Structure formats: structure tokens, C-alpha cells
Amino acid sequence: MPEPEPLQHSHIRRLRVLALVSAALVVAAACGGTAPSAATSPPASSPPSAPASDAASPSGEPSVAPSESAATSQSLTVDAKEFAFDLPAQAPAGATHLTLTNSGQELHQAQIARLNADASFEDLTAALANPDPSGALALVTLVGGPTSVPPGESGSVDLALEPGTHVFLCFIAGADNVPHIAKGMVAPLEVTEPATAGELPAGDAALTLQDFAFVGLDTLATGPHTVSVTNNGPQPHEAGIVKLADGVTVPDVIAMMNAAEPASGPPPWTDVGGIAGIAPGSTATMDVDLPAGNYAFICFIPDPATGKPHLQLGMIGALTVQ
Numbered sequence: 258m259p260e261p262e263p264l265q266h267s268h269i270r271r272l273r274v275l276a277l278v279s280a281a282l283v284v285a286a287a288c289g290g291t292a293p294s295a296a297t298s299p300p301a302s303s304p305p306s307a308p309a310s311d312a313a314s315p316s317g318e319p320s321v322a323p324s325e326s327a328a329t330s331q332s333l334t335v336d337a338k339e340f341a342f343d344l345p346a347q348a349p350a351g352a353t354h355l356t357l358t359n360s361g362q363e364l365h366q367a368q369i370a371r372l373n374a375d376a377s378f379e380d381l382t383a384a385l386a387n388p389d390p391s392g393a394l395a396l397v398t399l400v401g402g403p404t405s406v407p408p409g410e411s412g413s414v415d416l417a418l419e420p421g422t423h424v425f426l427c428f429i430a431g432a433d434n435v436p437h438i439a440k441g442m443v444a445p446l447e448v449t450e451p452a453t454a455g456e457l458p459a460g461d462a463a464l465t466l467q468d469f470a471f472v473g474l475d476t477l478a479t480g481p482h483t484v485s486v487t488n489n490g491p492q493p494h495e496a497g498i499v500k501l502a503d504g505v506t507v508p509d510v511i512a513m514m515n516a517a518e519p520a521s522g523p524p525p526w527t528d529v530g531g532i533a534g535i536a537p538g539s540t541a542t543m544d545v546d547l548p549a550g551n552y553a554f555i556c557f558i559p560d561p562a563t564g565k566p567h568l569q570l571g572m573i574g575a576l577t578v579q
């Protein structure tokens with residue numbers, strides 16, 4: 258086996274930023290006394306109601322439109338490029354099929370966060386100017402979004418948007434190690450009442466996020482799927498999807514993480530999509546359409562007690578697509 262290559266700077270930076278996000282969120286949750294809701298049962302098998310085949314063109318205009326799907330009442334398309342989001346000023350609350358197109362040259366995400374009731378967008382942007390983002394991110398609740406969308410591609414999720422000011426954030430960094438939030442990838446979306454009547458799709462597969470594991474989904478057939486993702490907490494989690502390099506297995510990655518000598522260089526995988534962080538007790542869906550191969554779900558959100566990304570605490574799950 259070739260010598261493990263060093264971790265990419267962008268990943269290290271992402272971990273650092275997310276470590277602070279996570280710590281801030283846990284503090285906020287403790288202060289607010291918010292308890293995760295009871296676990297929802299994985300939905301019974303049913304056909305995907307939001308097929309992934311409706312991906313908008315990479316140059317698609319931002320839009321809010323009634324969805325053709327019976328299960329969701331609206332669709333929202335947002336474009337990402339260097340270094341901005343192109344999105345509408347507002348959208349109604351309720352179940353929303355959200356597509357992120359990437360018309361840029363770098364990997365992008367839309368980590369969507371809802372401002373807490375006592376915080377304004379100006380509060381957040383002012384706080385984001387601080388190199389330590391923990392103050393800024395204590396002001397929000399993570400609600401998901403497409404993550405790790407490669408250039409020229411798109412990713413889609415279904416989210417239950419609640420009324421309030423939301424912010425689209427991209428924490429991914431390029432070769433210069435500067436997270437895209439520092440280059441302008443911070444944009445507000447006002448989510449308004451009344452809410453639309455739609456519901457989240459049930460999905461045809463279910464994935465549970467917990468401290469610290471991916472449970473319930475390790476095999477998918479090729480072709481489009483809608484995966485219902487539930488965070489049973491108590492910490493926020495994401496489900497990034499990576500394609501493992503040839504010959505690399507999940508145990509190999511765990512061994513690398515636990516090696517006495519920290520790995521350096523690019524990680525032995527390619528980012529291919531997934532869903533950004535969601536709060537404990539919440540459910541969202543992500544559309545997955547992958548060629549056959551060996552993949553893994555990975556969560557980089559760190560544990561506030563140790564500062565370690567959840568990946569290092571075992572939050573990686575093999576996914577075989579066949």
C-alpha cells in the first residue's frame with residue numbers, strides 16, 4: 258500500500274472552523290435547554306418522491322417555484338461560485354427541495370443556518386469578522402444543505418424550513434487555506450410565513466446520525482435515491498459522502514486517524530456530496546445518485562469535549578454502491 262498522503266489544508270481548516278462551530282452550538286443548546294426530540298422511525302420502503310434527476314443546470318438562475326413533486330410544495334435553486342451564493346432574498350417556510358448548483362472551479366457547500374431569535378444578520382456578519390468564529394456561530398442553529406458539491410455539478414436536499422432569517426455559509430477552503438466564508442460566501446435568506454403545506458419526502462432509504470456513528474445504511478443500488486437523514490444527537494452531525502481511493506477501506510482510514518504520526522497530504526478520498534450539518538432531533542433528506550464503488554459517510558464536526566472531529570471518534574461509515 259502506498260504511503261499515506263498528507264491531509265489537505267482545506268480539510269484541516271474546515272475541521273478547525275467546525276470545531277468552533279460545534280463548541281458554540283453545544284453551549285447555545287445548553288443555555289437554551291433544548292432537548293433532542295424523540296427518534297423518528299426509519300420510513301418504510303417507498304419510491305423516492307423527489308427524484309435526483311431534476312438537477313438544475315450549473316448556470317441555473319436562483320429560483321423559488323412550486324415543485325412538481327406531490328410530497329414537497331416548493332423548490333429552491335441556489336448557485337455557488339467563487340466566491341458568492343446567488344439566491345433569492347426570501348422563500349416561504351415549509352418543506353423545500355433545495356438544489357445547490359456549482360458553476361465555479363472549487364468545491365462548495367451550502368451550510369444553512371437559522372439565526373436564533375435574538376440575533377440579526379448584521380450581528381452574524383460582524384461576529385464572523387472575528388478570526389474566532391465561535392461567537393458568530395453561537396447565534397445560529399444548523400439546518401443542513403447540500404455539501405461538497407464538485408465544480409459543474411449539483412446537489413439536492415429536502416429541508417423543513419422554519420420562519421426566520423437563514424444564512425448560507427461555505428466553510429470549505431481552497432489551496433490557500435482560507436475558508437470561503439471569509440471571501441464572501443455568506444448570504445441571507447429570509448424564510449417567511451405562512452408556511453407551504455408540503456411534507457418532507459419519506460425517502461427510499463434511511464440513515465441515522467448519532468454520537469459517533471452512521472447507522473442503518475451501508476449499501477445502495479446504483480441510480481437515484483432519496484435518503485432520509487435523522488440526527489439522534491446529542492451533537493450536531495453531517496453526512497459528507499466521499500469516494501474512497503482505490504484499495505482504501507474504512508478500517509484503513511480509521512488506522513490513519515489513530516496513527517501516532519499524523520497523516521499529511523491529500524486524504525485518500527474524493528468528496529462527492531452529502532448533507533451539511535443538522536441539529537440534534539432533526540430530519541432532512543438528501544438525494545444520492547452514485548456510480549458503483551466504495552464510498553464512506555464522514556462527519557467532520559468536532560466533539561467539544563476533546564476538540565477531535567467526529568471522524569476521529571469513529572464517525573465514518575462504509576457505503577457500498579453496487
Ligand SMILES: [Cu+2]
Pocket residue numbers: 493494495556557558567572
Ligand atoms: Cu458528527
